[in-house]
Amino acid sequence: MNSTVSTPIAATSESLLASPYEQPNGAYDEAFDLNRMARPQWQAILECIKGLGTEGMQDRHRRAQRILRDDGATYNLKNDPLSPNVWALDILPNTISAAEWQTLELALAQRSTLFDLIYKDLYGEQRLLKEGIVPSEIILSHPGFLRRCHGIDLPGVKHLTFHAVDLVRDQAGQFVAIGDRTQAPSGAGYALENRTVVSRVLPSLFRDSHTLRLARFFQTIRDTLSNLANRITDAPRIVVLTPGAYSSTYFEHAYLANHLGYPLVQGGDLTIRNGKVWMKSLAGLSQVDVIVRRMDDAFCDQAELRSDSMLGVPGLLEVARQGNVVIANPLGSGILETPALLSFLPQISEFLMNETLMLPSVTSKWCGNPNDLALVLDNLKDWIIKPAFRGVNSQSIYGHSLDLEGLKNAKETILRNPAAYVAQSYIPGSHTPIWENETLRARPCILRAFTVASEEGYCVMPGGLTRVADSSVESIVTKLSGSRSKDTWVLSDEPELNQDISVSSLQTIQAQVTNLPSRVIENLFWFGRYAERAEMSLRLMRTTFKQLNGIDHFPTESREILLSALSEITGCLPGFQDNDELIQNPSNELASLVIDEQRTGSIKSNLQLMLSCGEQVKEMLSADTRIILNELRDHIHSLERAYINGLPSVPEESLDSLVTTLLALSGLNHESMLRGMDWMFQEIGRRTERALLTAKLLKATLSQPLPSLQQQQILESVLLSVEALISFRRRYRTQARVSFGLDLLMIDRTNPRSLIYQVEQLRKYLNELPHSQQASLGLSPENRLIIKSLNDIQLADLESLAQIDETTQSRQALEDLMTQITDQLEQLTTIISDKYFDHTAGPQQLIKSKWKNDV
CATH class of the missing domain: 3.30.1490.270 (Dna Ligase; domain 1)
Incomplete structure (x- = not known):
């Protein structure tokens, strides 16, 4: 195998205009010519490296990694919300001169035009097959050729909206196409993210290099997609269809949806009614006119394509046939990806266009x-x-x-x-310099170029996504996951003129922002609930550690109640309840409640579930929110290290950073998020969970009477866990009566953690939610429950609740009231879920792929 013999030299040792590594064997060098001198387009970059020095480059590298992580840029999530794979980026750009790019740009546009014509012919007249230009066996036996798409009338002059071409340079430096992506070409979003990051960490170099910008390409995408639905409506609804949060390229789907201003939907968010596609949302059903799909053909429609797919929309192909929805790229375009076509591409070009291909294929x-x-x-x-x-x-x-x-x-x-x-x-990939281990090294690379259909033909992204191998041993870059990436700069001789960007579609985009899929608001609702569960568990756990390890004696009766309450709040039952051995030796159980991710209700489990909900709605999270979630991940990893040998010596300190981060997340959402439906449902989830847990905490800790000293310890523990102890002491001095505690924790409207505060906030939010026009007369069920809960709290006699029932020797009235409120709140969550969230069963397999036709 060809490889590079590298003798790297530190970037600060001498001028880098002479190559710091030897000529690659049998491969083109992007940065240095045969005399091992820097090519013109690389000279500024190499001088920049020299000027920054090793420390400066390392600092830029660390900043780039931090930005990527904060942006949530991932590839191949591995279903692990705690350790997602951050997108790999080398901060040194790959460069192409303007003169070379002009030739390549024309060749790429011609190639896309040719593939568009091939698609039209294969699903139309099929002249290529009839005339024997392409052997019929290649097409008709290919599973990517969808006969059901034959004859579909598609809008626009161009049917192939998006096209990506993988390019390598041969030994002479000539670009050669080695493959095409036409179903759902990935990488354009990553290219945009690369440009954003590199322009931030090397701003002067980027500015002075007169690099061609990417804005026009993405504006062309918006214009083209809007024009596709002209025959349907003047104000099209355009959505980006993703396989889901655990698709390896989900970040790109969310990133592009946000950048273009379109809703990101999954198959379950869409439904077919009356021959049209509709998005299920809080506002009801909204018709969808254009679908930008990010999944392969076969998974898009269970009714006519793969029956075992769980990702698509049953009946989608029939709606497309009727012309009631436009899909970009059109279904059936997967046939164009077969490498067998490359054997016949020169003849195809002469036959369909009467032109010689400008871009040679391998x-x-x-x-x-x-x-x-x-x-x-x-x-x-x-x-x-x-x-x-x-x-x-x-x-x-x-x-x-x-x-x-x-x-x-x-x-x-x-x-x-x-x-x-x-x-x-x-063809060995050309070699390009990367920054690795504080020096320059050479690695083979491949360039993916992107085009989008426009009114004039095809618009080519000026640059693209360069991928480089992680090892010098590999001479071919075969996949995204085994490689790192580079920004690709097309260098102009003079600054690019500012271009006017059309704002004609902004009004439509703004009007659609609040129309969220039901799946999105459900995940935000549970994001809020899991965050509150984790915070309440953390607070109570931290209080428990302080009491058990404090300087004051903590009697057995107090220990039993506090530990049992911890099992109740986490839901890890029976736990400490009625288990004297665990109560006397609680260390292992407490460590499990903190760190055992397999235990539903543990602190780590709740945090993981919260992060998973956040991944499902990544496109809804602000940049600051993503930064806080990354800090939370770091703190969870620190917690794992602290608990690697069981309970640490000062366990409460290991929880402080988690509590602080959750508070920062709550504060950010409260102070920075727009008061839309996304914020509303997150807040409803948070308030509902806080009310439920507060009621359970009061019932678990205060319903059982204790001697005065122990009673004071438990009451103060409860107050400490909800950050109300200082306020209680200022108000009531040394009078630690249960009724006084209930006053602060139940009916004090000035306490943002009191029970009445949560219920009143819930009533306010419920009144602002959209209501069906067919709603029943009078109060809705959810309003009845919330008003009843509010009345139960307001009408409660606190002194009576604090009284001990002589029959049960407990505060039976308090226990009954908290049980009643808990039941009502749980009913409320069920009603909200049934009313606003989509619980329609996911796409069902219509026929087993293994069934045999015995008829």
Whole structure:
């Protein structure tokens, strides 16, 4: 395998205009010519590196990583909200001169035009097949060719809205296309994020380099998508359809949706009614006119495509056939990604456009052709073997890396079904400098370029997404997850003129902001609930540690009540309740309640669930919120380290940072979020959970009478856990009576943690929620419950609640009242859930893929 022999030199040792590493073997060097002198477009970058020095570069690298993490830029989340994979970025940009770019830009636009014509032909007249330009077997046997899409009347001159091309340079520096992405081309959002980060950490270099900006490309996307629905409506509703939060590229979906100003939806957020697509939201059903899909063809419609898909919208294809929704890219475009087409692309170009391709493709041989098959098998070491039908688990075979046994096995594999394979010549990726381990090193790279249809033809993103291998041993960059990325700069000779950006669609976008999918508000509702659960558990746990390890004696009766209350609040039952052994030796159970993520109700479990809800609605979170959530993740990891050997010596201190971070999150939401439905439901979740937990805490701690000293200890513990102890002492001095505590914790409207405060806030929010026009006469069920709870609290006689029932030897009235309020609040959450959240079962499998047709 070709590789680079690197002898890296520290960036500050001498001028970097001479290469600090040797010429790559058999590959083009992006930064240095054959004389090992810097190419013109790289000179400013290399001088910048020298000027910053090692420490300066390291500082810029750390800042870039921090920005990426704060932005929530991830790839391949691994279903772990605590440790998402942060997007890998090298801060040194890859550069292309303006003169070279002009030629490449024209070639990319021509290629996109050609692929658009191929799509139109394959799903229209099929002249390519009839005239024998493309063998029918390549198309008709390909699972990506959707016969159900044949003859669909699509709007616009161009049917292929988005197109991405993977490019490498050959040894002479000529760009060569090695693949095309036409279903849901990914990477444009990451390219924009890369540009945002690099321009912030190297602002002077970016400004002085006259780099072509990306704004026009993304504005063209908005204009094109709006124009697609012209025949449907003058004010189209456009949505971005994502597979969900655990898609490896979910960050990009959310980032693009926010940048373009479109709602981000999942399949469950959409439904088909009366031959149209509708988005389910708080305001009811809203018609969707354009869908920007970020998933492959087969998963988009369970009714006509993959029956086992859980991601799409059943019936979507039929609505598209009727012309009532536009899908970008159109369904069926996956056939264009087959590498077998590259074998015939020059002939296709001459046939459909009467033009010679400006951008050459990698030499490709379809093994279904006997002559090509013989050529490939005779020289297998010179080829890369790719499946003609690209799938999720499809693997390429790199002939140059195989031994004799591997070559034999590869030949046997190909011969079993030659038509299923394509051979491509091996082109080592060009090498570009990266900053690694405080020095410059060379790594092979690949460029993904992007185009979008426009009224004039195709608009090309000036730059693109450069990916570089993580190892110098690898000469081909095969996937995003095994590589890092670079910003790609197209350098102009003079500053780019400012361009006017159309604002004609802003009014429509603003009018749609508050129309949120039901799934979004449900996740925000639970985000608030889990945050409150975690905070209340943390506060009570911290108080428990202080009391158990305090200088004052904490009697057994007080210990039993406080520990049992902790089990009640966390929901980890039976726990300490009626377990004398655990009460006497509580360390292991307390450590489990803090750190055992597998235990539902533990502090770590609640925090993980809160972070998971946040990932589901990443597009709704502000930059400051993401920063706080990252701090929370750091504190959770610190907590794990502190508890690695069980309960630490001073356990309450390890919880302080978590409480502070949750308070910062609550304060940010209260002070910075717009009072829309997203904020409203998050607040409803928080207030409901706080009311429930407060009622449970009062019942668990104060309903059982104790001697005066122990009673005072428990009352003060409760007050301390809700940050009300100082206020209580100022108001009542040394009179630690239960009725006084109930006054502060139940009916004091000035206490933002009192029970009545939560219920009154809930009543206020419920009155501001949208109501159905078919609502029943009189009060709604949720309002009845909230008013009843409010009356129960206001009419309570605190002295009577504090009295001990002679029959039960407990404060039975207090216990009954708290039980009643808890039941009513739980009923309230059920009603809110049924009324405002979408509980329609997810897409169902209409037919088992393994069923056989025995008819």
